[in-house]
Amino acid sequence: MEVAEIENQAPKISSPSKKSFNKYAVSCAILASTNSLLVGYDMGVMSGAVLYIQDDLKISQSQIQVVVGSLNICSLFGSLASGKTSDFIGRRFTIVLAAGTFLMGALLMGMANSFALLLAGRIIAGIGVGYSLMIAPVYSAEISPAMTRGFLTSLPEAFITIGILLGYIVNYALSGLPENFNWRLMVGIAGIPAICISAGVMIMPESPRWLVMKGRMAEAKRILVKTSENEEEANERLREIIKAADDALPTTNAGDGSSERNFSGEGVWKELFLHPTKKVRRMLVAAIGINFFMQASGNDAVVYYTPEVFKSAGIVNRKELVGVTIIMGLAKAFFVLVSALFLDRFGRRPLLLLGTLGMAISLACLGLGSKFLEHKDDKPLWAIVLCVIAVCAVESFFSIGLGPITWVYSSEIFPLRLRAQGSSLAISVNRLVSGIISMTFLTISSKITFGGMFFLLAGIMVIATVFFYYVLPETKGKTLEEIEALFDDKEN
Template sequence: MDEPKSTTVAASGPKKPRANKYVVFCAILASTNSILLGYDIGVMSGAVIFIRDNLKITYVQVQILVGILNVCSLVGALASGKTSDLIGRRYTIVLAASTFLIGALLMGLAPSYPFLMAGRIVAGIGVGYALMIAPLYTAEIAPASVRGMLTSLPEFFIVAGILLGYICNYALAGLPERFNWRIMLGIAAIPAIGLGLCIFLMPESPRWLVMRGRIEEAKRVLLKTSRDEEEAALRLHEITQAAHDDADLASSKGWSGQGVWREFLHPSPALRRILIAAIGINFFMQASGNDAVIYYTPEVFRATGIHNNKKLFGINVIMGTSKAAFVIVSALFLDRFGRRPLLLLGTVGMACSLAALGLGSKFLEHSGSKPVWAIVVSIVAVCADVSFFSIGLGPITWVYSSEVFPLRMRAQGTALAISVNRLVSGAVAMSFLSISHRITFAGTFFVLCGVMVLASLFFYFFLPETKGKTLEEIGALFEDKVEVDDTKAKEISRL
């Protein structure tokens, strides 16, 4: 019987590959978990104004309240790798939605600042689980030809959640202070319930099933998530071959992630390059300050002279609409143009936008009249910054993190990379106002511009293109020629 041919060759044939409808459905369901984080980012940017006035808290307490969710999501992200290896990808998604549900209820019913903090800590753990598992699950069920588009869906749902949060801010701003922010935060419990129930319509990841030795179940899932039986057989062969080539997986039918962290601490050259790439892209995603800019946009524009809450939330809606439009553009073209071109376009665009925002803010800081043109420039620059983020770093970080690690290390490697993401996000969110008070908003935006210049250089030199490669083929991109030659020599000697 002939060996199946490479999926890369099949995908590059004359016929344009179409995504299997069932795999698109599963990817959408998994990715909707990310709407929970997006909603929190969006709604908190407005709710925090009313929380500060209602609970009489300082701006330092505001920063801690905003940032604690991201710091605690570090715990969820770190735990999610081992959890998903033990109980499977699908039930980890259920766990993420359930944890966030409890946190949302605690926040909505919070009578005091400590109670509100407790709710955000619980919700943060749920967010950490959701951010890791959604792109990982999608990457493992999707064929290579559409993996980029489908794995970028979490970013689309984050943006959709942000926009939904902005709309809730705008709609509920007129309610009494003691009610409006509680309703804004508590509403998040509704989608969490729906998501937890819908997940049961999804199959388990075929790659996790193969790692557990459940080959027949993996075959049934691949038949549902492939275009035809030939593609299903091809994918099953590549997955089982990758498992067979891994000594730990081959020797254990019930492998559940043991030993991976030892390898992370003493990595091979190829694994070291993978860790640098995955951790680096997650670091720069949050060091860009995008989350902080979204959280504190009302504060930024208050400093420009806009004090009406409705107008501030209206600016947020414009910004959210812009983000949503461009993340769709990125998803549609990610598998055509590749990861690197869109990533570099996004980071260079963000650097230019942040420079313009810094100049606009600098002018407004030294102008008593607050001219309309300078405010307009600042609004356009903010919208451009978040739009370029949605083209590059936003969606591609989730795609890249979930596809570069080898099968056995994928869950815990992705969890490690996203833990760095959440740690940096929390650090930036909890220090943004303090830094801005020291060096002004303009100075902060110039610093972020410099960070994006460094990010562009890092991505150019350290991130290879993964477009069109199967998950099993991507590892070779991080190996040098000597390693590849040694691997071939071993294969020949076995023959």
């Protein structure tokens, strides 16, 4: 199909005023987001598995921090590679690559009989995690209509949260098995959904925006028709994508006097690092900033080390420790679904500011409760309950704001040419900060106490709230092509 033919089709239509969910687009976003289930499952299951790994393999607390944090550090490399990879082989096959890499890591972890083999499994799984965290939101954003993009692009975080809850439940269910076997089953069982996800993703379509980047207009049009309310809307979306591609992507001579496009991500790193425009710099600051604060909040570390936090609060029975984490997982899962459903109604900024401010207050309360318990030998019940409620509140506010909105924002603010690699750069910062905090959380807490650590994290969330208020524009209801203009307006 020729570009001129597309542009001469139906007249431009306005976006629908009322949000409606396209079933095909929802199905595609769900399939893509199931990859994130593996990420969440690893986070949830490791929080309990480390209790048994430490006893079975006779490893130190420092080695436990390395095992936990190594996945996040190594996911940095997967995130950095995912942008170029997805521009070259496509969004869909990158999702398959992510699931396959995680599968190999999970199987190696389950069979590990030493610290070295366990660490090797974590490194391989980490690379798969890096791919997953970038590609699922980008694919969902690119296939979604503007009016429901917030909901569909937040689905990866919803699946991460569901995965965390499943990890907690599996921990609880298998905690009664022998200690040299239960943790292997806990971490190795992730291989089953990885196989199912790889097979399921093969039936979903490619991103229409990636197809336009490759000059495959007819295929892009067919997918847009399926993900739009009608053909007129599909034509309008395709015209906007083509215009964005014409403005940003190079074309080559096809040999018959016409031109064709086959972009594979060439020159993007130079544009991002060496010669960024003011607009691109603003996008990078926004995307890197939100990813930095997502992990500087300490969320991943709190999830991984929740049993240690509750143990310091006076809950010492291992089955009770794992059981309490399930309560936290339920609260986290409920609020991420609430955020996803209301993200397109209230917008990104209000929920993000509510979430970070709520986290600051909840972390301060958790710090107060922890400080009180540090000076009490009898561990009063009310103080323990306060800490449990505060941890649940921290995770709930994270699930309202930073959790889902980081993925949404990172995947939608970059223009078509820069989207995959710009997102991968921002998410690599996410993984680096997550790894550093996960590998130092227990060490720092032992120096300044858990109470001091939570006060520190509360202060970081106050800074994050100010940053988001002044730097991040609202993107609700705008097409991916229209969002670019928001950063132009900021310069005027």
